[in-house]
Amino acid sequence: MTIKTSSYRQSLLTALLDPLEASAYLNAALEDSPEACLKALKNVAQARQMSKVARDAGIQRETLYRSFSEQGNPTLQTLSSVLAALGMKLSISPDVSHAAPQSRH
Numbered sequence: 095m096t097i098k099t100s101s102y103r104q105s106l107l108t109a110l111l112d113p114l115e116a117s118a119y120l121n122a123a124l125e126d127s128p129e130a131c132l133k134a135l136k137n138v139a140q141a142r143q144m145s146k147v148a149r150d151a152g153i154q155r156e157t158l159y160r161s162f163s164e165q166g167n168p169t170l171q172t173l174s175s176v177l178a179a180l181g182m183k184l185s186i187s188p189d190v191s192h193a194a195p196q197s198r199h
Contacts, residue, residue: 110141113181120182129164135173136162138180150179 100108110116116138123134139147139158148155152175161168161176168176177183 106137107141110138116141116180117182132162132164132166132168135176139176142180147176147179151175 110119120131120134120138123130136159139162144158145155148158151158151172153161153172157172158176160166161172174184
């Protein structure tokens with residue numbers, strides 16, 4: 095009897111179809127490094143079909159690949175558009191490990 099297995103890549107792309115899984119994956123990559131974040135964002139976009147993500151973001155597919163390549167440096171507008179196309183948004187929160195103590199008046 096043969097057991098059918100899927101590759102790690104295919105399993106990852108399938109898992110990234112879940113918005114909660116994709117957001118956790120992107121947040122973990124963002125904490126690691128900007129390069130890891132770009133690679134993770136590319137993986138999420140590939141899971142959702144690059145051409146559809148590019149169309150929904152209002153950019154060319156080639157631009158999307160170039161923006162999230164190892165040499166890529168997407169603008170905030172491109173990043174926001176792609177995240178919106180993926181049903182996500184960029185958020186900023188305080189880093190509690192570096193937060194200044196609150197003064198009391």
